[in-house]
Amino acid sequence: MSPLVRLEVADGIGTIRLDRPPVNALNDELVASLSSCALAASADPLVRAVIVYGGPKVFAAGADIKEMATAGYAEMSVRSAGLQSALGQVAAIGKPVVAAITGYALGGGLELALACDFRVCGSGARVGQPEIQLGVIPGAGGTQRLPRLIGPSRAKDLVFSGRMVDAPEALSFGLVDRVVPDADVYSACVEMMSQYVAGPGLALRAAKQAIDHGLDVDLATGLEYERVHFAALFATEDQREGMQSFLANGPNKATFKSQ
Numbered sequence: 001m002s003p004l005v006r007l008e009v010a011d012g013i014g015t016i017r018l019d020r021p022p023v024n025a026l027n028d029e030l031v032a033s034l035s036s037c038a039l040a041a042s043a044d045p046l047v048r049a050v051i052v053y054g055g056p057k058v059f060a061a062g063a064d065i066k067e068m069a070t071a072g073y074a075e076m077s078v079r080s081a082g083l084q085s086a087l088g089q090v091a092a093i094g095k096p097v098v099a100a101i102t103g104y105a106l107g108g109g110l111e112l113a114l115a116c117d118f119r120v121c122g123s124g125a126r127v128g129q130p131e132i133q134l135g136v137i138p139g140a141g142g143t144q145r146l147p148r149l150i151g152p153s154r155a156k157d158l159v160f161s162g163r164m165v166d167a168p169e170a171l172s173f174g175l176v177d178r179v180v181p182d183a184d185v186y187s188a189c190v191e192m193m194s195q196y197v198a199g200p201g202l203a204l205r206a207a208k209q210a211i212d213h214g215l216d217v218d219l220a221t222g223l224e225y226e227r228v229h230f231a232a233l234f235a236t237e238d239q240r241e242g243m244q245s246f247l248a249n250g251p252n253k254a255t256f257k258s259q
Contacts, residue, residue, distance in 0.1 A: 005033035007040050007047075012197035013190060014047035016090075018054040023061035026108045028079065031086045034112075038089035048201065049193035050093055052116055053100040053186055054109075059125070062107025065134070076139075083108060083140045091115040091212070094205035096196045100189040101125050102182060106164070111138060114145040117208065119175070120189050121167045122182035127175065128164040148215060150175050200238035200256040206230075 004027075008015045016037045018024040026034075041047050054060050063083070068076065090097065090112065099105070099113035101121040110127050113119050121127070129142040137143060138159060147155035150173050158165065170176045180188045196204060206229040214222030233239050238256045245254035 002029050002033040004030040005037050007037045007044075009044065009046050011194070012046065012048040013051060013193050014041040014044060014049070015051045015053055016041060018052075018060055023058050023104065024054045024109070025062065025064040026060060026083065026112075027064040027067055028082065031083050035082075035086035035089045038086070038093055042089075042093045042095070047095065048197040048199070049095050050097040051100050051186070051189045051193060052090065052097065052112065053189070054102065056102055056183070056186070058103030059099065059101045059105040060109030060112055061104045062109050062130070080139045087112055087115040087140050094208060095201070096193060096204065096208070098189045098192055100185045101127065101176065102185050104164075106130055107138065107142075108140050111141040111145070114141050114149065118177045118192065120178045120180060120185055120192065121170060121176040122185045123167050123179055124182045125167050125170075125185075126164040127170055128162065129159050130162040130164070132160060133162040146175075198256065200236075200242060200254075201258040202236050202238055203233055203258075206233060 004018070004020045006017050006019065008017055016034070018030065018034070020027070020030050024030070041050050071079070096118070097116040098118040098120055099116040101113055101119055102125055103122070105113045105125065105127045107128075107130055110129060113127070129138045129146065131138050131142070138146075142159060143155070146158065154173050165175065167176065167179045171179050178188065178192075210222075210226045210229050214225055217225070236258060238258045241256060242254045
């Protein structure tokens with residue numbers, strides 16, 4: 001890991017903190033460290049939920065244009081694969097993940113937020129996919145994760161125009177899940193993730209995988225995928241603890257141990 005991204009762990013929540021002033025531009029070093037932090041968060045048994053945070057001023061204003069301006073096809077083929085891989089590692093974290101969006105989440109920054117399960121946005125934040133204004137298209141999920149989240153027509157509007165969207169509009173069509181005052185973004189994410197810290201880790205991971213993978217297949221295949229995960233959880237201590245606790249003490253009293 002580099003100083004540009006670090007994993008901080010407290011009270012069961014891992015914060016993947018981007019720290020490349022002034023705007024957390026996604027250069028190669030930051031992207032590599034982001035991938036390492038995502039893998040570390042996945043593997044750390046002390047991390048039960050994750051916040052991706054760029055700091056109080058800006059989430060991430062996109063790729064480093066200075067690095068890309070003179071690049072050719074061969075170079076960008078490799079570098080875009082690295083960015084897609086890093087965001088894929090974030091998406092594959094087997095725990096609940098929320099993006100804490102302050103300031104701007106543009107281009108690769110919005111694509112990073114899209115790789116998370118949830119997005120909490122400051123009231124003054126702006127999000128968008130401005131790549132078209134540079135003569136290119138999104139290259140790390142903007143043409144794929146975005147339409148799956150908000151529908152193809154709205155995604156095409158954002159990608160074709162490159163326009164920035166304010167927090168109320170982003171909330172209105174489901175691009176973000178919650179809008180809070182700018183100063184409260186991180187604390188709102190901590191509050192959201194805290195509800196998952198004591199949950200059954202194996203079941204949460206199975207639920208996330210079933211939902212995410214099920215969206216990529218037909219309904220029958222998705223239902224079978226769900227059934228297999230459901231049945232497999234009956235081989236876990238969490239299932240026994242959860243059901244025995246429910247029968248003895250009622251709901252929401254179980255103490256789960258899996259990571």
